[in-house]
Amino acid sequence: MRKNRLRLVGVLAAVLVAVTAPAVQAKDEPPTLAELAQRHGRYFGSATDNPELTDAPYVSLLGSEFDQITPGNGMKWYATEPQQGVFDFSAGDEVVNLARANHQKVRGHTLVWHSQLPDWLTGREWKPRELRAVLKKHIQTEVRHYRGKVFAWDVVNEAFNEDGTYRETIFYKTLGPGYIADALRWAHQADPRVKLYLNDYNIEAIGPKSDAYYKLAKKLKAQGVPLHGIGLQAHLALQYGYPTTLEDNLRRFSRLGLDTALTEVDIRMYLPADEEKLATQAEWYRDVTKACLAVRRCVGITLWDYTDKYSWIPAFFEGEGAALPWDEELRPKPAYYAIRDALK
Numbered sequence: 001m002r003k004n005r006l007r008l009v010g011v012l013a014a015v016l017v018a019v020t021a022p023a024v025q026a027k028d029e030p031p032t033l034a035e036l037a038q039r040h041g042r043y044f045g046s047a048t049d050n051p052e053l054t055d056a057p058y059v060s061l062l063g064s065e066f067d068q069i070t071p072g073n074g075m076k077w078y079a080t081e082p083q084q085g086v087f088d089f090s091a092g093d094e095v096v097n098l099a100r101a102n103h104q105k106v107r108g109h110t111l112v113w114h115s116q117l118p119d120w121l122t123g124r125e126w127k128p129r130e131l132r133a134v135l136k137k138h139i140q141t142e143v144r145h146y147r148g149k150v151f152a153w154d155v156v157n158e159a160f161n162e163d164g165t166y167r168e169t170i171f172y173k174t175l176g177p178g179y180i181a182d183a184l185r186w187a188h189q190a191d192p193r194v195k196l197y198l199n200d201y202n203i204e205a206i207g208p209k210s211d212a213y214y215k216l217a218k219k220l221k222a223q224g225v226p227l228h229g230i231g232l233q234a235h236l237a238l239q240y241g242y243p244t245t246l247e248d249n250l251r252r253f254s255r256l257g258l259d260t261a262l263t264e265v266d267i268r269m270y271l272p273a274d275e276e277k278l279a280t281q282a283e284w285y286r287d288v289t290k291a292c293l294a295v296r297r298c299v300g301i302t303l304w305d306y307t308d309k310y311s312w313i314p315a316f317f318e319g320e321g322a323a324l325p326w327d328e329e330l331r332p333k334p335a336y337y338a339i340r341d342a343l344k
């Protein structure tokens with residue numbers, strides 16, 4: 001009897017070891033940024049773009065290190081409605097399908113923006129009534145297409161100037177400032193569950209531009225307009241200094257009952273990079289991550305791609321680059337270790 005029981009215990013122990021062994025092995029690998037962020041109830045994501053998806057080592061890291069992705073271009077107006085009323089979701093779908101395969105969530109980017117618009121839209125004059133119809137149809141067709149597949153939308157992107165006045169876009173000039181509330185309402189009709197954001201750059205610190213968002217958000221909330229979050233792009237640059245009021249800024253939006261997210265993080269520098277600049281960059285990545293973790297409603301962080309190999313910076317800012325936590329050979333930089341540190 002006792003012998004049998006002992007044997008049973010032995011067998012059970014062996015089974016236990018067999019079952020837990022892979023988990024123990026997995027623990028030897030460092031946890032991913034996504035796993036670390038999840039412990040705080042946050043996501044850690046990266047943008048990506050269709051041409052890069054043929055790069056197998058790149059795709060592998062994209063699939064393992066992150067739990068959220070944003071299509072860098074594939075959901076923009078020029079890509080999704082290249083001719084009026086003719087929709088093409090193939091680029092965005094490719095990213096969504098990849099995300100699904102890797103159990104990642106997707107931020108939709110972006111419905112209403114003055115940049116990367118199709119020629120048929122920018123190449124003529126519109127009567128307000130016509131443009132309203134075009135805008136509504138674009139928003140609702142795209143939001144409906146991605147219903148249940150994206151958890152958030154950047155509904156309006158970059159609506160304000162640096163001084164906090166409205167940017168004079170085709171939408172503002174033709175429809176007036178009310179186009180923002182309309183866009184939010186139309187998106188909400190098309191998918192009542194998806195989180196709706198306004199998104200912009202240079203709104204990390206408290207200042208005229210982020211004040212404009214604060215005032216607008218407060219007004220929209222008071223009017224019952226469906227707005228759920230503010231996206232801070234966080235395209236930072238070493239030469240402009242660190243936005244020290246970031247955490248306070250995130251907190252004031254939380255107090256309005258809004259989520260916040262760091263949606264397009266990169267930290268550029270003048271090239272060539274050197275050890276000192278990369279160390280400062282790492283500190284900034286650490287501080288940005290900590291700021292988000294410190295504010296309960298900051299829901300997650302997205303890098304604007306994760307490797308210098310595919311960063312948009314060199315093509316848009318002459319002489320600048322090295323903005324991301326992985327270098328051009330997909331090797332982690334000091335910034336990567338600093339983010340991990342902040343997430344621990």
Ligand code: XIL
Nearest residue numbers: 049072073109110157201233264312
């Ligand atoms: C950038 C893309 O990364 C580039 O590939 C493209 O050529 C231009 O747009 N703010 C945004 C993003 O909201 O959509 C921009 O993405 C970067 C700045």
